[in-house]
Amino acid sequence: MTVALMWEARAAEGRGAELLAWAKSQRLDGTPVRRETFRAPQDRVLVITWWDAAYDAELPELPEPTGDLVTRAVHRWRFESVESEPARP
Secondary structure, three states: OEEEEEEEEEEOOOOHHHHHHHHHHOOOOOOOOEEEEEEEOOOEEEEEEEEEOOOOOOOOOOOOOOOOOEOOOOEEEEEEOOOOOOOOO
């Protein structure tokens, strides 16, 4: 089974680049199958990691940034993969 962990944070005003650099520099205890980092308006950063594991497996996650780098607590979600559908033309 594939499990995806999503980590999303919103940087303090004007600190989006710093939050993005911080998130990209974080190392995990273990190597995911895949890891992607995204950014969005309002200085938001999203990191998704994919793991070959059971849904309820204990998996390493990115920590909360320290100090005043973010405006709120990090949001976290966990998803399990379901059967893929073919792309529509």
